[in-house]
Amino acid sequence: MNQDHKKKVTIEGLMRFKRMEQPAPEFWRSFDKELRAKQLAAIVEKRPWWSSLVSPFTYMRRHPATLGAAAALTISLVSYKYIHFSGIQGHGLNTAQSEAVAELAADTPKTSHQENVQAIEIAHPQASSIAQVGYKTSKTVAEVQDKRFQSTGFRTEFSDIDSPSARSIAANLAAARASQPEMISHLLGLESHLVSVTNADYTSEPLERVASPSEERRARLLATSLPSASHADARLGSSGIERTLSSLSEDRLYQSIRRYDVGGEKISMKVKF
Amino acid sequence: MLDAVKVPSKTLVASPERLQEADQDSVIVKQVQAGDVAAFDRLIIKYRERLYGVIYHMTSNREDASDLTQDAFIKAFQAINRFQGQASFFTWIYRIAINSTLSHLRKNKFKSFLSLDTVNSEEPVSQELISALTDKTGADRDTFVHELQEKLNEAMQKLSIKHRTVITLFEIDGLSHQEIAEVMDCSVGTVRSRLHYAKQLLQAEMKAYIS
Structure with missing residues (x-):
């Protein structure tokens, strides 16, 4: 190598x-030809299965601020909804439980007791009035419970549905009714129903308001031995029934039954003058 | 006066020529994104030699360089709809090419071999350098050129991948420190440091040819 040039x-x-x-x-x-072939292959090539999964993440990476804001909004909405809903649902569950008690108190005796009373009435007309008192007592509990629900506005037409979603819908509807009753009643066309609900003399069965002459007679007979039983007349309002409930103890009721001495197919009654 | 609004936000390129190029590329990219696939050919023709050159000098293998350049264009074509113009197309496709090449070099760290293109010894730059190094003529001169080329490529391959990339982009492709920093996703200081170290290593390897 040349040192001078180096x-x-x-x-x-x-x-x-x-x-x-x-x-x-x-x-x-050749480069262009190969590239063209590769380009066509890339166009025709089937996209891998994970490409559809990658695209949302690409979008997320591209718009972090938008997605962050959307996520924050969603979380706040969900949390608000959850807190609000859980409060109502907690109340709604209690209401549902109370309603279940009321239904048990009203409907179960209605089926079993009413049949029993009818059976007794056929065999022993006097004793059936005692059974009627027992039935009416349980029914009165249900009615009182019902009225309490009506006053708080939690009695709805969904109360006989047991599913949680139905209960929550009922609770939401009741809450909405409590806050804006006019609008809800107008929207749902339930105005007449609400009027009947707010009626103080509420009974579930209209026929039960009508007392038969036999019941009046039995009530008169019982009045001497069971003074409070005379107040248990079906014609009396709810206040009378409530008084009966408060004054009628179970011991006294059993004593009254013993006085009639019901047994087998016969009945004996002790009468004092 | 330059229109600052048209400058992509992340592009550090400041030269007017580069800005004009970026604008032209942006128009073509929008055409491709709108469905004009043939418009992508203009981008290929515009950048293929530069991209190939960078990849070739990094790999010192023309077949690998050809494949990697094609792959870079295919990747860019497939991802063109995701290109938002935050960086210039030039920077974007360079990044794709460099990353593909780095990945390839890491995978084939111990399997590399030289497959060199012919030196265009008729160019004034080549003639000047060759005449500075030797007085030989004819076949001897060609042998000398071939030997020098091999030595130079071997020296390049002795550099680490990152040092090789920096010196290729700066000395051969002519990118600025800022452009290299943007393409390699590192600071300008890092680029300068790598460049300095790469030159020192090359000088040590090529000391037989350098005074």
């Missing part, structure tokens, strides 16, 4: 020399 060579000069390494012009023809 002094002029630098690393930058060598790199410029390296830049002169270039492919022949025909190389680009």
